[in-house]
Amino acid sequence: MSAPAAPSVSPNRVQTLIEVFAAFLKLGLTSFGGPVAHLGFFRTEFVGRRAWLDEKSYADLVALCQFLPGPASSQVGMAIGMQRAGLSGAIAAWIGFTAPSAIALIAFAYGVAALGPALDHGVLHGLKLATVAVVAQAVWSMAKNLCPDAPRATIAVLAAMVLLVWPGSAIQLAVIALAGLIGWRLLPGSDGGTSGNETFPVSRRVAVAAWIVFFGLLLLLPVAAQTTAQTAVQMFDSFYRTGSLVFGGGHVVLPLLQAAVVPRGWVSNDAFLAGYGAAQAVPGPLFTFAAYLGAAMQVEPSGWVGGLLCLVAVFLPSFLLVVGALPFWHRLRGSPGVRSALTGINAAVVGLLLAALYDPVWTSAIGSARDVGLALGAVLLLAVWRVSPWIVVLVAAVVGATLG
Secondary structure, eight states, X not given: OOOOOOOOOOHHHHHHHHHHHHHHHHHHXXXXXXXXXXXXXXXXXXXXXXXXXXXXXXXXXXHHHHHSSSOXXXXXXXXXXXXXHHHHHHHHHHHHHHHHHHHHHHHHHHHHHHHTHHHIIIIIHHHHHHHHHHHHHHHHHHHHHHOOSHHHHHHHHHHHHHHHHSOSHHHHHHHHHHHHHHHHHHSOOOOOOOOOOOXXXXXXXXXXXXXXXXXXXXXXXXXXXXXXXXXXXXHHHHHHHHHHHOSXXXXXXXXXXXXXXXXXTSSOHHHHHHHHHHHTTSSSOGGGXXXXXXXXXXXXXXXXXXXXXXXXXXXXXXXXXXXXXXGGHHHHHTOHHHHHHHHHHHHHHHHHHHHHIIIIIIHHHOOSXXXXXXXXXXXXXXXXXXXXXXXXXXXXXXXXXHHO
16 A cells, blocks of 8 residues: 655745745845835835835835834735745745845854954954944934924933933833833824735734733743753843844844843843944844854854754744734734824833943944044934945944054
């Protein structure tokens, strides 16, 4: 008797997954410029060129992912992949968009470990100066968009003051929560807009399961991290919580990750800032900085295993939130209270980044008048001449190596 035939995978489904992966891999290799630029690339590719979804549907996805914590551009990519090929399409889109920068940053971590002090005195110092300019520009740009009036500017400044006086990850989360409460009670929400008619192959049952997993891990991982001596569990917990609670994405991840890894001695502050500078020079999402940190760990697991562990941990909440939110987004988006809370949270994350601009970015990079001058030159290139961040980072590294 012959054995039963193995179940076959539809050739059309495989072809669609390959198509999704290839499209996002191209973007992962070429999308420089940060989250806003990424969203522009996505629109050109998937609305204009491929017509996978229309303008309304794309605008609705962007609005959803701006509302959720995590990296907005990566979440939009996951949602587009999900719309095209289900849950496996979301995973294919994430791998394609994320892998190029993650691989580059893990390789950079190996380079930092191999070259050691010789790299630290030159190239790493230049990268830290570039980080000052990049974060300063991010603070200014976010403040103009998210704190355009006195109440929101006040929330941002008060948040920065609190975090500078009482630094720490617990205080950061408390500030974000308080800002959300203030926004819910006192601030007007942004316009909810209109929604597209695109449907997604995600049932409400799957969405509820995603929410259960999301909150289950958020509650249970800290318990597991405290009751076990396994560093891998503690690392996964720290990066998962960071990915779960970062509103604003992009540069806002800097202070939370710094608070998670530097005080514990997992990564030195110099190596942390150097990697953050290097992250500006690669395409794709800035959250792949987690791969560098995992690879640069001074505890085990480190190397590519640590890089992969931290990368998955920081992005897993984004995947679960997108899956969980899509079926309920129309009702959630129409809630004035939710939009008002988000307004307060967005103002607080500007303060969070402002505090990080001083400590650790400024305090670790600026040690002389020459450093101030070089950082101002980088700001000039970024803000006035609109030079791409990756070019500014490379220039800063070369200048740092020369002067070092």
